[in-house]
Amino acid sequence: MRIGIVGGGIGGLSAAICLSRIGIEVEVFERASEIRESGAGVSLWPNATRVLAQMGLLQTCLLKSLPLSSLELVNLQRKSLLQIRIDQEETPVICMRRPELLAILHAQVSEQSICVAHNCTRITTAGAKVAVEFAAQDARTFDAVIGADGARSLVRSYVTGVTQEPVYRGYSIWRGVVECDLGDDSSNRIQEIWGSGRRFGILPIGKNALCWYATDTRGNTQENSADNRKLELLSLFTGWPSPIPEIIRATPPRDILKNGAADLGLRGPWFKHRVTIIGDAAHPLTPNVGQGCCLALEDSLVLSLALQKTGEVERAFQLFGQARRKRVAAIVRATRWIGSVGQSRSKAAVFIRDQLLPAFFPLVFELAVRPIHRYDATKPFS
Ligand SMILES: Cc1cc2nc3c(=O)[nH]c(=O)nc-3n(C[C@H](O)[C@H](O)[C@H](O)COP(=O)(O)OP(=O)(O)OC[C@H]3O[C@@H](n4cnc5c(N)ncnc54)[C@H](O)[C@@H]3O)c2cc1C
Known part of the structure; x- marks a missing residue:
């Protein structure tokens, strides 16, 4: 066939x-x-790493990532909204x-x-x-x-x-990857910070790199230049807790992507x-x-x-x-x-x-x- x-x-x-x-x-x-x-x-959550294991590719992926152990969701005042273990399935969560x-x-x-x-x-x-x-x-x-x-x-x-x-669901999403050391405490924890109409997520890739995403309901949905994307994001997340502004600043403009959530x-x-x-x-x-x-x-x-x-x-x-x-x-x-x-x-x-x-x-x-x-x-x- x-x-x-x-x-x-x-x-x-x-x-x-x-x-x-x-x-x-x-x-x-x-x-x-x-x-x-x-x-x-x-x-890649356990349902996907199970597929990668079946394909014989999980070990190779693990050379490029780190198993993640917990997911923590907090609001802007650092109040915990959710804290949960994610390392209890047969195959890991990785980014x-x-x-x-x-x-x-x-x-x-x-x-x-x-x-x-x-x-x-x-x-x-x-x-x-x-x-x-x-x-x-x-x-x-x-x-x-x-x-x-x-x-x-x-x-x-x-x-x-x-x-x-x-169908566009009313908010924009920015994504980036940056070389950055979060320290041992955070190196295998997914963190998401929820504000008003705006969220920021951090997923460690390894000890010295992380993937981040940001959302905003009021963000301009039009594609704009790489420099403008970074400036727009910095202005939206000014005043958010560390290390968010630092992560945005450290990401090269060309590595910041933007889409409408759909x-x-x-x-x-x-x-x-x-x-x-x-x-x-x-x-x-x-x-x-x-x-x-x-x-x-x-x-x-x-x-x-x-x-x-x-x-x-x-x-x-x-x-x-x-x-x-x-x-x-x-x-x-x-x-x-x-x-x-x-x-x-x-x-x-x-x-x-x-x-x-x-x-x-x-x-x-x-x-x-x-x-x-x-x-x-x-x-x-x-
Ligand atoms: C902001 C954002 C964050 C995300 N984060 C995650 C995440 O953390 N985890 C996760 O699991 N998923 C995530 N996703 C979703 C993920 O990116 C997609 O679901 C995934 O890429 C789908 O893969 P695909 O191969 O189906 O499609 P695509 O990756 O879109 O690949 C389609 C391919 O088809 C080609 N193509 C298109 N039209 C034609 C044509 N006419 N002829 C020939 N080739 C064509 C394209 O060039 C492309 O290479 C995210 C998506 C977004 C937008």
Whole structure:
């Protein structure tokens, strides 16, 4: 069986690895001129590190990261809103640089299977074959196609029959990675500080590097220059507790990324004929529980297991969608809820939030977030 994969990001490359390992011939088409990722960091929770362990790649990832042990959420007055252990699953929580994760995946895929500078422009099906058309190259034909082409997926438009853009959820997100020593106390703790309409998160990558993210409800959503992005951020977080202003100041402007928080809850099946979608193409998420990459890794493994179980493309794509839709819908809801509580802006809402959260957030975490981490993508049909 030959499968074409549109998109050479974390979803596309992990799918290529999982499918190759069950004997499927794959070809990955990436529109950029090389396989590359933005400089930001990515948190990988136990549900994702379990997939990396199954792929035999966890140890290599651990060379580029540090297992994290706790998550602490505080308000601007340093009142604790949540403090929870995150090191009790079989596989760890880690944070690493996205280019390093992509490079580890890339090294597992044979160079002959990757075609860069191939911008897919159309998908068509005829009988049991699917054709992938490109802007500047001849079309290629496969037994099936997987769209791993990100949040603005062209393959999704083919599958659903309409063009749907992710919906902006009302706040901007900045991300960066910086060389910086937080001291021993903080070197394996995720910290998030919640203010009014604004949050700042810090995730250690190793002893001397961290990944950070910032959100703001009032942030200008337009893309602006790297220098302006940094100035905007510094003005938004002036007066926030140390080390936040120091972290922003230490990050080179070109390493600061900015996006609008957006997601999409797809209605209807994730496949049409012999074409399916995975990763952000199927479920763009707001990053509030750090699950976008994690789900892309899960999707890849579950899809390969569905193909192995059924040996038949359409049945496998149907089984894959059935196994994934409920889980993904619950995560989209959880991320939206955490985003809206976290972005509370009025004084009254922030006051109520900060009074109530310490009492019920640990329970919400156990009931809504912990099950996300406990999911075992190595046994999706049991
Ligand atoms: C602010 C922010 C913070 C995040 N933090 C985390 C986190 O901590 N943990 C986590 O798990 N996730 C996180 N995510 C989510 C994560 O980045 C995505 O879910 C993940 O990158 C999805 O991978 P993907 O391969 O599906 O899509 P992408 O990474 O978008 O890759 C898609 C690829 O397809 C290519 N492509 C697109 N169109 C075409 C075409 N027509 N033809 C050929 N190629 C095409 C693109 O060039 C790209 O290389 C975050 C996201 C954001 C925005």
